[in-house]
Amino acid sequence: MKKVLVTLLIVCAASVTFAMPPVSEKVLKLFNDAFPAVQNAKWYEFENYYQVYFDTGDMKCRMRYDFDGKLIGTTRYYGEPMVSPFLNFRKVS
Numbered sequence: 001m002k003k004v005l006v007t008l009l010i011v012c013a014a015s016v017t018f019a020m021p022p023v024s025e026k027v028l029k030l031f032n033d034a035f036p037a038v039q040n041a042k043w044y045e046f047e048n049y050y051q052v053y054f055d056t057g058d059m060k061c062r063m064r065y066d067f068d069g070k071l072i073g074t075t076r077y078y079g080e081p082m083v084s085p086f087l088n089f090r091k092v093s
Contacts, residue, residue: 026069
């Protein structure tokens, strides 16, 4: 029973390790230089670019890098506390 559990644990750890796409060292260095405190970055590889998702406090970010490390786009999602009350479009009744 212990051998089965150990084997299962090793397989799970390996699947998590190999689940991340191989992001180039150049792109990782540029990202880590710009955002050294980010610990929860999730990388995805597309046909022409890499995309990374991460949180910085109340803000969620999505950034796209080409394979040479050039930043080609960013999207930031702000939480309600960070948005001006003048931009709140909820209907008050």
